[in-house]
């Protein structure tokens with residue numbers, strides 16, 4: 001994107017109105033530092049993106065005359081929530097007042113204004129269109145949800161997926177299930193064996209922020225799972241069923257139910273991919289699922305460094321080594337392995353992290369990195385894991401280029417791949433199939 005100059009900084013009047021400050025160019029944040037964003041890194045804010053005002057925070061910009069960094073005191077700082085399939089390269093840069101509230105669990109990418117357009121430093125990392133906002137027609141979704149509830153009147157899981165996930169939380173995966181296409185979510189676990197600081201399904205009472213959705217309250221039976229997943233695999237385009245969703249704890253705590261479901265599903269159809277999104281804490285359970293027919297795994301992590309991972313996940317009775325082994329187990333059974341990599345500019349692209357990531361890719365023969373935006377208040381996160389200095393950094397874009405150069409077979413994306421992508425045509429164009 002050939003911008004002549006950096007876009008102007010944005011500020012809010014605290015009433016939801018946003019203005020540009022033409023005396024300041026927008027900067028970005030990496031780790032604890034406000035930095036200049038390379039001109040080439042700015043792209044139009046993709047459709048489906050939205051803007052946030054950040055109460056109690058003043059934006060840091062670059063004076064258009066002096067080139068020096070200074071605060072914008074005209075109003076609150078502004079950040080962008082960039083839509084799925086895009087990875088942010090820099091966070092919004094601001095200075096926080098002591099009384100400022102902790103920000104909710106969303107991503108806070110830098111944003112600026114130029115030529116009547118909003119700009120963000122980001123890359124489109126995934127061509128798959130499954131969560132494009134334009135693809136969701138509410139009337140069709142409501143009709144699809146009603147049909148599923150009618151088709152499965154006694155199924156607690158379909159009821160949860162349609163009434164809570166689809167119609168209340170507007171979960172993109174649950175909406176795709178209602179539309180009979182692509183990836184179908186299968187939450188199964190009310191409990192978890194980790195205590196992630198930024199857990200989206202459970203936040204301790206003492207925390208000032210709330211989880212973005214409530215955790216499942218029941219343990220589904222294998223019969224309930226099989227009842228709707230088999231027809232989805234048999235009829236949906238590029239079908240995937242995915243255990244492990246944002247509205248539950250850790251699915252591996254329900255591995256026997258998942259194993260029995262997979263065995264039963266595969267008696268009825270070999271179509272599509274059966275995937276599990278997990279913290280990877282139980283490699284033995286993963287081995288049992290692979291034997292039953294699991295096709296792919298996605299292990300979530302904020303870091304490939306043991307101490308950074310464990311200071312965020314606060315695991316009960318498992319360790320970083322267990323998730324490494326889970327990734328290895330799936331590859332050993334010929335399955336597809338991804339990491340759900342929470343990208344935090346300044347941490348993810350630090351030299352230490354880069355070295356740890358290279359090691360992880362090598363020792364697990366990893367298939368794919370899903371470069372996800374980390375939905376968390378940056379100051380709160382770094383404070384909670386006790387990181388004062390994020391160390392030398394190489395830039396998120398440069399990190400991606402270095403990893404791609406060294407591991408050309410390793411795929412980049414944002415979503416779990418369908419069997420069509422796993423088995424061959426990774427660049428398949430969903431839009432025109």
Ligand code: SF4
Pocket residue numbers: 192193194195196198199200201202248249250279
């Ligand atoms: S592994 Fe998932 S459910 Fe468990 S604490 Fe972490 S984010 Fe929450």
